[in-house]
Amino acid sequence: MITIKDIAEMAQVSKGTVSRVINGTPGVGDETRKRILKIIKELDFEPNASAQGLAAKRTNNIGLIIPHTGKYSLANNYWPIILTEITQQAALRDYNVLISTARSEDDVNSAYKSILKGRRVDGLIIGGYQFGEKQVAELMLKEFPYVFIGRNSYISSYYVDVNGVAGTRSMTEHLVHLGHKEIAVLAGPENFINIQERLQGFKDAMNQAGLRPHHIYHCKYHMEEIVKGTKRILQQKPRPTALFAVAEDLAVGVLKAVNEMGLRIPEDLAVTFFDDLPFFECFHPTITAIRQPVEEIGSTVSNLLFTLLEGKTPVHRNVILPTEIIVRESCGSTLPQGSKAKS
């Protein structure tokens, strides 16, 4: 295996000079730099990352911790896009991405230990809300660079989030505007902060419209439970005229249940979701939904972290991105199909 020592010998210079060239440190003659660069290129030399890491206390890796929600937390329309965005932003800056999907609550700590205490990364992007308080406190204390995706309640941290309250509020207003009074909401687990937030927007809008937001149901992200839950909601008398499911992981189960009950959308029931999925566009009827700017979340969170890694102070500690209502056919909207409304 080839090292900077070899390069140094071939270029008739010291290791230090080679190191300077590799790191772009000023203070090397133009002529010398060119000579060394040429040799590096010829030999296709790449410095040993462990050695660099040890000496410079810098790994050029960032870590990404993805929360455990359902069976495949990654297998939806959210994390894959964010991950893609992050790896691309990282690649642009010569960083690599170490990924860790926490498999359970307990696992968060093991992921954290190995990645962080083992100094495998220079900074951390933490997805989701259920990351341990103790760990966050430790990150803060050690001034380790980290950014959250999703608001984080306990400690004032850097984070990027979406305005879930406004999103559900305007969707609810949309439904009310269409004449719905009995609107049922199916939501994910009660203890998720983002779910609570989304529900708040629903309640606000309902109260403001003088309607009672009493049809709220929770269920885990588990297919059978979702199907059962949906059916139970729709078997009530009188049946709600609209169903608003506020998490993308509910989509397939909800639509399956509606199908199985033989209800027609939107004639018998208006249906809409928080999170827009690709297949909503090919569904019959096409599905109205709230779209999050997923790519933007990914790039924003990357930019925040890399600003931190450069030792700079980001202009904003927190970035709240807006959602967008994509009006399609599933609510029987009278608006022209495909029209959008910012919120």
Add this chain to the structure above:
Amino acid sequence: MITIKDIAEMAQVSKGTVSRVINGTPGVGDETRKRILKIIKELDFEPNASAQGLAAKRTNNIGLIIPHTGKYSLANNYWPIILTEITQQAALRDYNVLISTARSEDDVNSAYKSILKGRRVDGLIIGGYQFGEKQVAELMLKEFPYVFIGRNSYISSYYVDVNGVAGTRSMTEHLVHLGHKEIAVLAGPENFINIQERLQGFKDAMNQAGLRPHHIYHCKYHMEEIVKGTKRILQQKPRPTALFAVAEDLAVGVLKAVNEMGLRIPEDLAVTFFDDLPFFECFHPTITAIRQPVEEIGSTVSNLLFTLLEGKTPVHRNVILPTEIIVRESCGSTLPQGSKAKS
């Protein structure tokens, strides 16, 4: 920051002994080992990965290279599940996963250089077929552990793949059995080996049935192109009675086009896909598809790599996994809905 030197001093032993305990190396007194372990636990010590990597020439990281196909190669039902599986298998063995989504053909090399030549990983899982020949040759030459997901044509490597030929063959037979004679196939880019393979199965089955497999069309994984392509196929006279799309990335576009043309499935047209997607189950009608054992691909490829990393020789160099036909409603099957047929 705390190091093994600190631990050694506290335990009144040498660094070497602490190192032995950390690595589970035999030759340490039972009493001593316990004492050291206790201190490590109390201080929540985790050895510095860079130092370990440098000294032991082992990083405890594996790399995953995901190919560039569409806009978000990751955002489908395949890679996220495989990635989840790999990270879990890795975590079980105290390995971390470094991910690299090659953004383009050229990018493969930069990902490769940084990850591999920088010695950031001990082994590599390479997804897709378009990885550079030169790089593979180098991996082989240096006896660097690597495993492919998907057959790899040029060099005899370890790989895990799915029997695409058999999958499309039996789906085609299924369609023929249902009475279809004019079956159109929409496929991904012509130069992908997996696509070629799938087409082979189609041709085989058609020939065997005495039918002509002339309705084969290719298109890139780009929404508009897919919609246009599908419409063009379905505007031919006489219109094919069945449409078989052989890549999951085509699904939304194909269904959208069919919808827009006002064709009824399965009355006017039978539709089916290579790759089963979650939403096929809630679509109206539910969609018949070929299912790949995605989880199993992920776990098998992990096991292969970790066997290699342990210095052992895997029993099989290659694993070919079977696909499964999930019969639902979209082909107007007379078979009971939800029945399965192995292939």
Add this chain to the structure above:
DNA sequence: TTGAAAGCGCTAACAT
């Protein structure tokens, strides 16, 4: 069973 010591390949401070 344990300790001592020599490196692993690099960076960075200090000399020149």
Add this chain to the structure above:
DNA sequence: ATGTTAGCGCTTTCAA
């Protein structure tokens, strides 16, 4: 502008 050198925190050989 360049060389010299002392580590970075660990593993591993060799001695004891």
